[in-house]
Amino acid sequence: MAVKSTMSNQQKLVQAFCDALGVSSQTVNDELQYNTIREWDSTGHMVLVSELETVFNVMLDTDDIIDMSSVAKAKTILAKYGVSL
Amino acid sequence: MAFPYSGSILQGHSVLVTGATGGIGRAIVSNLAQSGATVFAGGRNKVALDSLVEEVAGKVVPVDYDVTDENAVKEVFRTIQARQSDPDVGNFVGLVNNAGEMKEAGLVASNMELLRLQMSVNFYAAYQHMQLASRLMVRHRKGAIVNVVSQIGEQGGAGLSAYSASKAALTGATKSLAKELAPFGIRVNAVAPGFISTPMTAHYTQLQRDDVYSRVALKQSGTPQQVADAVLFLLDQCAGYTTGHVLPVDGLFQA
Numbered sequence: 001m002a003v004k005s006t007m008s009n010q011q012k013l014v015q016a017f018c019d020a021l022g023v024s025s026q027t028v029n030d031e032l033q034y035n036t037i038r039e040w041d042s043t044g045h046m047v048l049v050s051e052l053e054t055v056f057n058v059m060l061d062t063d064d065i066i067d068m069s070s071v072a073k074a075k076t077i078l079a080k081y082g083v084s085l
Numbered sequence: 086m087a088f089p090y091s092g093s094i095l096q097g098h099s100v101l102v103t104g105a106t107g108g109i110g111r112a113i114v115s116n117l118a119q120s121g122a123t124v125f126a127g128g129r130n131k132v133a134l135d136s137l138v139e140e141v142a143g144k145v146v147p148v149d150y151d152v153t154d155e156n157a158v159k160e161v162f163r164t165i166q167a168r169q170s171d172p173d174v175g176n177f178v179g180l181v182n183n184a185g186e187m188k189e190a191g192l193v194a195s196n197m198e199l200l201r202l203q204m205s206v207n208f209y210a211a212y213q214h215m216q217l218a219s220r221l222m223v224r225h226r227k228g229a230i231v232n233v234v235s236q237i238g239e240q241g242g243a244g245l246s247a248y249s250a251s252k253a254a255l256t257g258a259t260k261s262l263a264k265e266l267a268p269f270g271i272r273v274n275a276v277a278p279g280f281i282s283t284p285m286t287a288h289y290t291q292l293q294r295d296d297v298y299s300r301v302a303l304k305q306s307g308t309p310q311q312v313a314d315a316v317l318f319l320l321d322q323c324a325g326y327t328t329g330h331v332l333p334v335d336g337l338f339q340a
Binding site: 043046047049050051053054057059062 | 159162163166167216217219220221223224268269
């Protein structure tokens, strides 16, 4: 795992997806969508939410968790919580 | 009780207890604090919370909020989330949904307001707490949730249909979430008290008590401490292979 304190928010986001889903950074791009890879299923989604909340120190609303259907969408949602990406 | 278990997951970690100022809640908080946990003690009565902090030896953090206020609940978990990095608090590993409302009313005299109140406190609030608590626990792949349900919810009770329905709902969620959260190392269990001597049952006359005792194999009421000990057992690693169960603390009660 990279040293998160020196990373940009974009790098932290990619790393969070990698850590939560156990995928490589090459897999994580804006087009990656929920339930399109084996690792991002409902279980992976819960771990992902937890990881994003930890990394960015936010607590997401349930509607946003349901709505977080892609990497691009995750960025939009995190922006609502003051995370600039 | 003196904490008898070695290797407790509670030592150096944090736990939230709702309904902390009631008879059973106080005993639970005391048990958990003695086990070495930092206890976030939730309640609506600030004076009672302050008195609890003074009485209990150990680390108790009062949290003054209404469990049915969704935004207040979120704020409590934001606070816990932020304080986990404090070594004096430690990772959040336990939730005890103990807050409860019991309103006795026969079907003909009951109303939707009473039903909603009991569902709100006994089930909806507990559900939201489990939802938010599990997200904090997932990070550490470790945690235990104990819901305080009721033998009335398990067996039914005349004049207590709304109460029993709300507690039965929580029992159902306990069993389902035990399966759903197991992959994350989170156990979910429940304790089902029978007739316990608390301020909530203090108004029972001797005649009413005798009637209850006639249906209890052990012919006496239970104590808050006995319920708290069961909660501690289920939270601790000594129950590490137990999930999705309802542990009766009822002297073998038959409604």
